[in-house]
Amino acid sequence: MAVREPTIIKDKEQMRRWSRTVRAEGKIIGLVPTMGYLHKGHLSLINEAHKHAHLIVVSIYVNPGQFSPSEDFATYPSDFDGDIQKLMSLPFDVDVVFCPHDLYDYGTNSMLLESSNSWSDGGEETEERRGKMVSCLEDRGILHQTWVRAEKLENGLCGKSRPLFFRGVATVVAKLFNIVEPDVALFGKKDYQQWRIIRRMARDLDFAVEIIGSKIVREDDGLAMSSRNVYLSPEERKKALSINRSLSEAKSAAEKGKIICKELRSLVIEAIQESGGRVDYAEIVDQESLEAMEEIKRPAVFCVAAWFGKTRLIDNVEIDLSQG
Numbered sequence: 001m002a003v004r005e006p007t008i009i010k011d012k013e014q015m016r017r018w019s020r021t022v023r024a025e026g027k028i029i030g031l032v033p034t035m036g037y038l039h040k041g042h043l044s045l046i047n048e049a050h051k052h053a054h055l056i057v058v059s060i061y062v063n064p065g066q067f068s069p070s071e072d073f074a075t076y077p078s079d080f081d082g083d084i085q086k087l088m089s090l091p092f093d094v095d096v097v098f099c100p101h102d103l104y105d106y107g108t109n110s111m112l113l114e115s116s117n118s119w120s121d122g123g124e125e126t127e128e129r130r131g132k133m134v135s136c137l138e139d140r141g142i143l144h145q146t147w148v149r150a151e152k153l154e155n156g157l158c159g160k161s162r163p164l165f166f167r168g169v170a171t172v173v174a175k176l177f178n179i180v181e182p183d184v185a186l187f188g189k190k191d192y193q194q195w196r197i198i199r200r201m202a203r204d205l206d207f208a209v210e211i212i213g214s215k216i217v218r219e220d221d222g223l224a225m226s227s228r229n230v231y232l233s234p235e236e237r238k239k240a241l242s243i244n245r246s247l248s249e250a251k252s253a254a255e256k257g258k259i260i261c262k263e264l265r266s267l268v269i270e271a272i273q274e275s276g277g278r279v280d281y282a283e284i285v286d287q288e289s290l291e292a293m294e295e296i297k298r299p300a301v302f303c304v305a306a307w308f309g310k311t312r313l314i315d316n317v318e319i320d321l322s323q324g
């Protein structure tokens with residue numbers, strides 16, 4: 001069990017002061033960015049951070065910049081007290097929980113924060129403006145106008161159905177890096193594309209942060225842990241097992257020599273559809289570039305997103321046939 005409760009920091013200046021003070025003492029800082037409602041997947045990232053850093057910061061922030069107005073920003077699950085209890089159950093101390101009220105500049109439009117679906121400039125809400133792609137952030141009226149984009153990596157997979165998602169993720173992670181100034185940051189490979197984009201961003205923009213990807217943590221029955229699993233009915237949850245099951249079958253088939261991606265994709269798509277899921281995508285892509293491939297001849301990752309009822313789940317499996 002942890003000995004000390006984490007210090008809760010809500011203010012970004014205070015967060016930066018804390019980091020700079022401990023850095024001056026020679027401490028290595030590890031950051032684990034999250035949106036809260038912690039589960040064992042998050043705790044595994046924190047465990048990993050503990051191996052690489054002297055001090056650990058866990059951020060909890062549901063970022064309006066990465067949700068579209070039709071997504072679940074307003075209802076995203078949260079349980080702050082439960083999260084702190086889970087952190088206290090770790091065999092070491094988490095030093096800081098950084099949970100800013102907001103990370104964006106709403107200027108004089110702060111009132112709009114309270115009501116969604118409002119435009120920032122008081123202009124008329126026309127169909128044309130509604131049709132424009134906006135995140136919850138723009139929908140609520142902000143002064144923010146600088147975005148980080150990984151122009152190629154963000155296009156496929158989740159980027160197709162969530163066109164502004166990775167812009168929001170990369171930007172908020174860049175902000176967190178600038179505020180917390182960590183030496184190392186941990187991301188889960190469950191969100192494979194996100195992890196690759198953050199790595200690329202850190203490299204392209206010279207962030208002095210080592211980005212570590214951590215393996216997917218699963219429930220005993222194989223379902224990838226995810227905060228959104230809480231939305232699933234017991235029946236949908238059972239059906240959702242088809243994702244991991246079919247991905248594992250596809251990996252075994254590839255290891256036995258079935259390397260044509262079209263065939264492997266059909267196997268997974270059919271299994272998910274038969275179980276009652278709706279496939280958003282099932283793609284086999286290069287692990288680095290995330291470009292689709294026709295045959296598995298280099299390290300690949302098979303990524304899936306599928307809907308079960310109103311819940312969209314993602315999962316993936318790495319397939320590297322050179323690993324014997």
Ligand SMILES: Nc1ncnc2c1ncn2[C@@H]1O[C@H](COP(=O)(O)OP(=O)(O)OP(=O)(O)O)[C@@H](O)[C@H]1O
Binds near residue numbers: 186216
């Ligand atoms: N099962 C998991 N195994 C490993 N890492 C995970 C797992 N689930 C989430 N993470 C990682 O935890 C970090 C914070 O993720 P987040 O707070 O969005 O949780 P989540 O469970 O992925 O939520 P959501 O259901 O909204 O996708 C991310 O780096 C994410 O990849």
Ligand SMILES: CC(C)(CO)[C@@H](O)C(=O)[O-]
Binds near residue numbers: 061172
């Ligand atoms: C990385 C992240 C914390 C940025 O908001 C979020 O996308 C998540 O929880 O995976």
Ligand code: BAL
Binds near residue numbers: 191
């Ligand atoms: N786990 C990444 C955050 C999201 O899917 O909204």
